[in-house]
Amino acid sequence: MxxxxxxxxxxxxxNKKIKHKKIKKVIIRNRNLRSKIPINFSNYLKNQKVIKVDRFSKYLILTLSNKKICLIHLGMxxxxHYINKNKASPVSNLSFYSSIRLPIKHNHIEIEFDDSKIIYNDPRRFGFFEIVKNKKLLKKRLSHLGPEPMSEEFNIKYVFQYFKxxxxNIKNFLLDQGFVSGIGNIYASEILFLCEIKPDQIVSKLDESKCKSIIDYSKKVLSEAIKKGGSSIRDFKNISGKEGNFQKIFKVYDREGLKCKKIKCKGVIQKKMxxxxSTFFCNSCQK
DNA sequence: AAGAGGCCCTGATAGC
DNA sequence: TGCTATCAGGGCCTCT
Incomplete structure (x- = not known):
């Protein structure tokens, strides 16, 4: 997701809520995630401070005071969810979705601090929590990932060479985390729309200027989405709180049968697997 | 060795 | 109402 x-x-x-806080208690309610949470998982976290929270691609990286790293992926x-013990409700929510009440089913992990706690909820169980023992091993663990879209490494030389x-097709490559890491199914469609490239276009046929537009719009769409607080679809909608706003300006995603938003374009948005x-594109302006 | 396809899992919704 | 089928923001594994 x-x-x-x-x-x-x-x-x-x-980072706002739990940085520098000491972990007092870890409760595992359900070990079954993409990989099983190990029995001794809690031992690595307990009594440690959260030094910082980083992100690479779609991975969250919690650095602890014992130098161990808690690697988190949210899957689909x-x-x-963040809960301040001193404030009964409403609950502020750390997911980009928001919810004023706590989920009841599918809570997997609770990490408690003095004044607060976070709860990890995951109905489909495609996410995971892992302990990585040091920075070097983390680098190894994430070595299969390509550059992030916003990084300098994601440049014309890299892309043009890679596509030879x-x-x-290009949609496949945008989802291929070994090529570029961080783009998912929604933003792939949005990026290709802005590039005016059909999602099933074979990449070796893209010229340099098309490759350049893929790079530019990937950077642009993702930074714009971050500014808007991400996209909130499906889950928890219509519940007040910190919802993202990018879904309000989707150009193609989930707009099957609707008119193309490009000025003067008479096209209609199509959906194709x-x-x-699911992949969304304009049948007229994307070539 | 690149590329296609299946699979992991639960829940919401559509169609009959 | 209650079935069944399909789809959902991801990523890994296997087969060809």
Missing amino acids: PELPEVEIVKQSL SGTI NKKK ISNR
Whole structure:
């Protein structure tokens, strides 16, 4: 569910709420996530301070005072909720979704501080919590990931070279975390719309200027989404709190059958399954 | 060795 | 009302 911008929003709010706080207690309510939470997981966290919270791609990285690292991925449906013990309600929510009440089912992990706690909830269990023993191992753990879209490394030389002789379509590559890491299914469609490139375009056929527009719009869309607080769709909608706002300006995602938003374009937004993921595009201005 | 497809899991919604 | 089928923001594994 959460793509890079949403994970960034979670990271920012975690830094505001739990940075420098000491972990007093860890409760595992359900070990079953993408990988099973190890029996001794709590031992690494207990009595440690949270030094900082970082993010790479869609991963959250909690550095603890014992130098161990708690690596978190939210999968499709993972959310983190922050509760201040002194304030009964409403509950402020660290997921980019918001909720004034706590989820009841599918709470997997609770991490308690003196005055507050965070709860990890994940109905589909595609997320995970892992302990990585040091920085070097973290680098190794994340070594399969390509550059982030906003980084300098994601440049024309890299992209043009990467696309040479490749026969997959561009939508597939934007979702391929080894090529570029952080873009997910929603932003892939949004980026390609702005580039005026059809999602099933084979990448070896893209010229340099098209590659350049993919780079520029990837950076632009993701930074814009972060500014808007991410995208809140489906979950917890219509509940007051810190919802993201980017979904309000989706150009193509979930707009099947509606008119293209580009000025003077008479096109209609189409939905097509590409590698089993729904993909939205304009049948007229995307070539 | 790149690329296609299946699978992990629960919940919401659509269609009959 | 109550079935069944399909789809959902991700990523890994296997097969060809």
